[in-house]
Amino acid sequence: MKTFISISLLTLLAFGQAFCQVPAAFNYQAIARDASGNAIANTNITVRLTIEQGSNPGTPEYTETQSATTNQFGLFVLGIGRGTVVYGSFAGVNWGTANTYILVEFDPNGGSNYQSMGVTQLLSVPYALNAGSLLGNDSLPVSVAWSVNGNNNATGTSFIGTTTNQILQFRINNQKAGVIDNAYNNTGLGFQALNANDSSSNNTAFGVSSMYSNTLGYSNVAAGIATLYSNVDRSNLVAIGDSALFSNGLGVIKPAQAIQNTAVGSKSMLSNALGSANTALGFWALSANTIGDNNTSLGAYSLLSNTTGASNTAIGLNSLTANVDGDYNTAIGYGAFVTGSSYTNSTAIGYNTSVDSSNEVRVGNTSVTSIGGQVGWTTYSDARVKNDIQENVPGLTFINALRPVTYHYDVNKEEQLMGRKGSTDWNGKYNIEKLSFSGFIAQEVDATAKQIGYDFNGVDKGGKIWGIRYAEFVPSIVKGMQEQQLLIERQNENILNQQRQIDELTKQLENLKSLL
Numbered sequence: 057m058k059t060f061i062s063i064s065l066l067t068l069l070a071f072g073q074a075f076c077q078v079p080a081a082f083n084y085q086a087i088a089r090d091a092s093g094n095a096i097a098n099t100n101i102t103v104r105l106t107i108e109q110g111s112n113p114g115t116p117e118y119t120e121t122q123s124a125t126t127n128q129f130g131l132f133v134l135g136i137g138r139g140t141v142v143y144g145s146f147a148g149v150n151w152g153t154a155n156t157y158i159l160v161e162f163d164p165n166g167g168s169n170y171q172s173m174g175v176t177q178l179l180s181v182p183y184a185l186n187a188g189s190l191l192g193n194d195s196l197p198v199s200v201a202w203s204v205n206g207n208n209n210a211t212g213t214s215f216i217g218t219t220t221n222q223i224l225q226f227r228i229n230n231q232k233a234g235v236i237d238n239a240y241n242n243t244g245l246g247f248q249a250l251n252a253n254d255s256s257s258n259n260t261a262f263g264v265s266s267m268y269s270n271t272l273g274y275s276n277v278a279a280g281i282a283t284l285y286s287n288v289d290r291s292n293l294v295a296i297g298d299s300a301l302f303s304n305g306l307g308v309i310k311p312a313q314a315i316q317n318t319a320v321g322s323k324s325m326l327s328n329a330l331g332s333a334n335t336a337l338g339f340w341a342l343s344a345n346t347i348g349d350n351n352t353s354l355g356a357y358s359l360l361s362n363t364t365g366a367s368n369t370a371i372g373l374n375s376l377t378a379n380v381d382g383d384y385n386t387a388i389g390y391g392a393f394v395t396g397s398s399y400t401n402s403t404a405i406g407y408n409t410s411v412d413s414s415n416e417v418r419v420g421n422t423s424v425t426s427i428g429g430q431v432g433w434t435t436y437s438d439a440r441v442k443n444d445i446q447e448n449v450p451g452l453t454f455i456n457a458l459r460p461v462t463y464h465y466d467v468n469k470e471e472q473l474m475g476r477k478g479s480t481d482w483n484g485k486y487n488i489e490k491l492s493f494s495g496f497i498a499q500e501v502d503a504t505a506k507q508i509g510y511d512f513n514g515v516d517k518g519g520k521i522w523g524i525r526y527a528e529f530v531p532s533i534v535k536g537m538q539e540q541q542l543l544i545e546r547q548n549e550n551i552l553n554q555q556r557q558i559d560e561l562t563k564q565l566e567n568l569k570s571l572l
Contacts, residue, residue, distance in 0.1 A: 084134045085131065085134075088164065095129055098125070098128060100166040103124060105121075105134070105136055105139065107156065108175070111155065113157075113159075118141075118144035120139030120141050121140050122134050122140070136158075160172075160173045160176070232251050234246070235249075235250060240256065242259045244262070249263060250270060251269075252268065252270060253267065256270060257275075258276075263282070263283055264281045266282065266284060266285070272289035276291060278293075278300075280300060282299045283297065283300045284301050284302075286303050288305055290305040293316070296321070297321045298322040300322070300326070301324075306330075318334070321336065323340045324339070324343060326343040327346055327363075329347065331347050333349055334350065338354060338355045340357050344360060345362050348364050348365045352368070352369045352370070352371075354370065355373045355374070360374075362381075371389070372389045375392045377394050379397055379399070381397065384401045389406045392405065394408075401415050402415060408421040408482075410474045412520040423486070450535065451533075454508060454512075455532055455533060457504045495524065495526070496524055498522035498523060513525070514528030514529055
């Protein structure tokens with residue numbers, strides 16, 4: 057029974073395969089049928105393939121044989137260039153010529169009794185194997201083609217790109233994977249980077265899905281997977297790190313929203329949607345911020361919980377980490393200002409330093425034993441900024457009612473009151489408990505002042521722990537000394553008068569003695 061091959065498809069292995077120094081192979085698909093047109097299914101066959109050039113029939117350049125097994129539909133697939141070479145060299149085939157043919161011969165019994173099935177001209181698809189075509193220059197020889205496995209033939213003038221003023225694009229699975237756009241000055245590299253971008257300009261995106269949604273935003277930089285992912289039309293943004301500024305621009309309704317943000321660090325400013333002019337540097341820095349503006353966060357987890365708070369500055373790991381909606385706060389140091397979510401205008405400086413109210417400044421943690429400088433602390437006392445000046449400071453009445461004591465600090469108790477339960481230990485943390493301090497009890501001083509009707513501001517009751525401003529006792533001490541001096545002067549005057557009386561009586565006594 058006579059058989060024949062029905063040629064169904066001729067394709068390349070892959071586009072990328074064309075970029076090899078010598079074509080490795082290209083796929084050849086066919087269906088083997090008998091004379092009645094029935095598919096020869098599940099059968100071992102042999103095929104002889106010859107590449108010819110010139111006219112039909114042409115001059116043979118390469119011949120090979122291959123064995124194949126048909127499937128249930130009679131289909132078999134061969135990789136031309138991978139068979140047993142009979143004649144010539146596959147690498148030596150001149151694919152640049154326009155007249156290239158393939159002669160197919162077939163033995164349905166798997167032997168060497170080949171029957172000619174005809175000659176087919178190779179058209180446009182196989183010519184992608186031509187190195188000159190790939191490089192945009194048909195005159196180039198195969199030897200200068202770029203290989204997917206590396207090259208040893210590159211020169212100072214070699215390049216991959218275009219020779220015309222056109223956008224250079226890269227694709228994976230026919231989806232955007234890179235673009236160099238000299239018309240709008242956009243550069244993107246990564247699967248679906250700058251995926252929706254059309255006419256916006258001056259953007260740079262590196263990483264999978266970086267600036268994925270951008271259409272109108274300009275002058276933005278995104279580096280890292282899903283950086284600036286949701287941003288559509290906001291501009292002047294910098295996002296570096298996994299998912300940095302991921303949500304930027306979601307729900308914007310005003311021109312000033314979600315602009316001028318800089319986020320450097322994995323998950324930094326992850327949730328920011330509407331906030332503007334924020335700077336975050338560090339892992340998860342400002343990650344929960346949604347609408348807060350003008351915040352600066354430097355350090356991993358700094359301002360971690362901030363959502364709506366504005367104009368805060370946090371420098372150091374875990375600094376200001378508990379703040380949610382507080383404004384104008386400053387934290388400097390590892391773990392500084394980790395208590396309080398809604399304080400305003402407070403400052404904490406130093407490792408593990410706590411703040412427990414608004415409008416408060418704290419320097420150093422519970423273990424600090426010395427805070428000093430070259431000169432004393434200055435308190436504003438300009439007459440031009442004072443109203444209702446009265447000379448009603450109590451002196452001895454207040455001073456004599458105070459109870460001076462000595463005491464030792466309880467560090468754990470202090471941290472519990474400040475809301476720092478379970479805080480970590482460190483070398484020297486409890487050294488302060490060994491020191492004996494002199495002073496007053498804040499609650500006693502407050503009670504004494506109230507008892508005598510003195511509106512005394514030397515007791516700080518603004519936070520969770522009461523404190524004493526010892527400098528505020530100076531006016532009462534001065535007043536007490538003045539009162540004592542007045543008593544002394546009066547006593548001296550009394551003593552002087554008494555001495556005069558004594559002197560007069562003594563004189564009179566002497567006169568009486570002389571008369572006797």
